[in-house]
Amino acid sequence: MKQGSSSRKVNEQARQILADILLFDVSDPRLRDATITGCEVSFDRSYCNVFYTTKPESYAKTAEAFERAKGRIRSLMAKRQSWRVTPELRFILDETIDQAERIDYALKADAARNAGAEDGPEDAESIDA
Known part of the structure; x- marks a missing residue:
């Protein structure tokens, strides 16, 4: 499906916000090696698929850490973005x-x-x- 320029901007904005949060605000050592590679925000901004990559030996630990931290990450995201709704975050390993x-x-x-x-x-x- 072809993306318009506005949805590309929204996706890139979400990726940048989440990358900054991961870099500066999340202290879980299991997320230290994770890199946000992309985001797909739904049209109504109710959810956001967050694609990440990490070392192969830490796939399971990183997935567990994202699951535990997604509430905090979402609340930090709400403070940094100007959207009416903060999307539900779904972390997906980018293979x-x-x-x-x-x-x-x-x-x-x-x-x-x-x-x-x-x-x-x-x-x-x-x-x-």
Whole structure:
């Protein structure tokens, strides 16, 4: 679905506010390595999907920490934004970076395998001769 410029601005404003809150106001050490990668605020601003990324070994701890802190984060957000309604926050792990790393690894492995296949027949010809 295509976003208009006003919804892009709202999403970016929400992302910036939440990133600042995470950086300056939340003291939970489990959220230290989390990064807000994007937000999708509903048209009526009743909810906001907050996408985040963190280290793979701390996925579960970070999700639990966001669940515990979302009320405080929402109240801090209400103080910083000028919307009539403060959206309900839904924290969602952003797996695009992990997927990109897996694709990159697969492409490199395929390139190495193809390079090995190009070397392989030449070696086989020299053995036959």
